Amino acid sequence: MFALPFLLSSLAISPAAPSDPPTGGETILLWKDKAPLATTESKFDKPLLTLFKAEKPNGAAVVICPGGGYGFLATDHEGKQVAEYFNKIGIHAFVLQNRIVQKDRPGPLLMAPLLDVNRAIRTVRAKADEFKIDPKRIGLMGFSAGGHLASSGGTHFDEGIKGSDATDKLSSRPDFLILAYPVITMEAGVTHGGSKSNLLGKEPDPKLVEFFSSEKQVTKDTPPTFIFHTDEDTGVLPENAVRFYLALKKVKVPAEMHIYAKGKHGVGLGRDPAWTGGNTYVEGWPDLLTAWLKGRTVLN
DSSP, X not given: OOOGGGGOOOOTTOOOOOOOSOTTSEEEESOSSOOTTOOSXXXXXXXXXXXXXXXXXXXXXXXXXXXXXXXXXXXXXXXXXXXXXXXXXXXXXXXXXXXXXXXXXXXXXXXXXXXXXXXXXXXXXXXXHHHTOOTTOEEEEEETHHHHHHHHHTTSOOSOOOOSSGGGGSOOOOSEEEEESXXXXXXXXXXXXXXXXXXXXXXXXXXXXXXXXXXXXXXXXXXXXXXXXXXXXXXXXXXXXXXHHHHHHHTTOOEEEEEESSOOTTOTTSOOHHHHTTOOTTTTHHHHHHHHHHHTTOOO
16 A cells, blocks of 8 residues: 655657647646646646547546656557547546656656546545546556556555645545557566666665565555556566566466467557557457457446
């Protein structure tokens, strides 16, 4: 569980600069005033959500964490495109712009992104009545380094804290997790080096390494989880996904994992040739996710 006393090279899948919030949605600042642990006035120190509404909502919602090694945010193919997929199956989607390392927002980030994702879940829960969301069907999804952030949010949560507003008093626990080719561990040899450096610094305290190695933080209260990865992924080794899956099984948390034989890192939904290189091998994985969501009664 998340403990307040503990507060005391990006992925080479795109040459793109850090993205602004995806277009087409309503933006929601996570904190109206300065965010906790903000160190600059940079826009990258002002976390927010971008809401994409389903035309025929079924009451479920999901917060999406794009990847980018904690150094940029892939808010199109791991953000907007994913939100539109969820909208088609009746789920409101909130794309998270969490804090990342930039020239005007230097690292390491340490606890700041975790605070962002915890607050994101609380914020969606606080707006449940406004958007007709079932507060017990709010999920968390992440890609690559965003998968690390999502797995952190699924292992370091609480039932409410004493904060400056009513939102902080709400639970930050997601009701389900979806992890796509996620960074999970911070252990050398398996982790993604750029993500680890941006988050924890060049020579992090071993206690930080353990705290942010999500496979070591799984408990029986970790949400049911769907995991997708590919065997050909050299950007983030599939062993990350395997470690989290085995940790879930050890404590009997419901889990489903699919590791495709083919597919490079960063394929998103597996249907955009710009990111798959025209490889259609993985294009069916969102259908497996939809089936899992039905089985979990998320798609009532």
